[in-house]
Amino acid sequence: MSDLADRSGWAPGGTPLAVVRARDVDDVRRTLAEAARRGTPVVTRGAGTGLAGAASAGTGAIVLDVSGLDRILHIDPIDGVARVEPGVITADLDRAAAAYGLFFPPDPGSVEICTVGGNIATNAGGLRGAKYGVTRDSVLALDIVLADGRLVHIGHQTVKGVTGLDLASLFVGSEGTLGVVVGATLRLLPRPSRIGTAAAFFATVTDAAAASVALATAGLRPAVVELVDGRTLAAIDDLRGTDLARRGDAFLLVQADGYGAQEEIDLVAKVLTPTATSVETTLDPGTAAVLSAARRDALPAIQAKGHTLIEDIAVPRSRLGEAIDAVPAIAAATGADIYVFAHAADGNLHPIILVGDDPEPARRAADEIFALALALGGTVSAEHGIGALKRGWMERELGTDVLALQRQIKQIFDPAGILNPGKAI
Secondary structure, eight states: OOOSSOTTOOOOSSOOSEEEEOOSHHHHHHHHHHHHHHTOOEEEESSOOOSSSTTOOOTTOEEEEOTTOOOEEEEETTTTEEEEOTTSBHHHHHHHHHTTTEEOOOBOTTTTTOBHHHHHHHTOOBTTHHHHOOGGGGEEEEEEEOTTSOEEEEEOSSSOOOSSOOHHHHHTTOTTSSOEEEEEEEEOEEOOSOEEEEEEEESSHHHHHHHHHHHHHTTOOOSEEEEEEHHHHHHHHHHHOOOHHHHOSEEEEEEEESTTHHHHHHHHHHHHTTTEEEEEEEOOHHHHHHHTHHHHTHHHHHHTTSOEEEOOEEOOGGGHHHHHHHHHHHHHHHTOEEEEEEEGGGTEEEEEEEOOSSOHHHHHHHHHHHHHHHHTTOBSOSSSOOTTTTGGGHHHHHOHHHHHHHHHHHHHHOTTOOBSTTSOO
């Protein structure tokens, strides 16, 4: 393979024993059965777009590449479901659903290159998470190859189904440590007929965070509420030649969808206007694309400045302002260069840390950010997974007993410990 790391850049070192490029379910079954017989570790990999090192393989492991299982098997517009293989690109599924007037709600930032299997492995979220939830909310059933090569179907083909334990939900977010997803039955929703967009600038990031909370307390539930800090706005200006940072030290993008989009976006503007320096609204898709550029360009603008560590934490929505306000102090204390944007409606922050020739300041800053998340009652991983990079924080967040319980569950599904060892759990 051309790159043994994922987008985090982390790799465990050494050379894997073999790479298996699966073309069908039987390839996966045979690989796992043989690996179980030999006691050989197996690291399942899709598009390699993960950010926590979960799909990186080292010495002696088999890399099981399932990106070739990439068929959309069936879309049922009456039941509102799709049956797909794990290698389907997320955006391709959404485009296929659009032909039936439907959409696939999860929309991670890597939607054009990540796979549905990777979304399931990490329980990915995205910009629409506050209204439509995360990947788990869209998974009805899974086809799983277990560590010994057995193929099982878990979950239900129906929206409701409570027979037995909810094993499908258990597998979502398990990062290849319990089994290998080879098929999924996914829930699709009616595609919104209209989308209203509001773009607002604020004098301070504290004001922007407070405004995002005010939307919730006003009883509104937009599909998208995205916050971009002033340093990121300045980076976009450097990349695009714009003047966003002159308009405020923070930016808030809000989108409401559905038949009531106009009414809801008008109410959004009413909530934002008292503290914003400017607010613009539109239902026109072309104008919305222009207004949304400050969020769309955020990560590319930061990455244009150098190698980045893309972090991912979440705090209770009520403490979002505290979390963002604490980042400059962490940057000053560690000497790290940190930028922030956030899925503000669900308290999910992405502190983006530039990594220089000496990676130590970035590492220290990441640890301080994780500690901050826990201190504010949050989590060290909102949607990117644990992988290898955050595994050392599991016990601090979960506690000894809960972590031990999770490892006992893994032991049931993977008694030989061959599935993605040293990752996640």
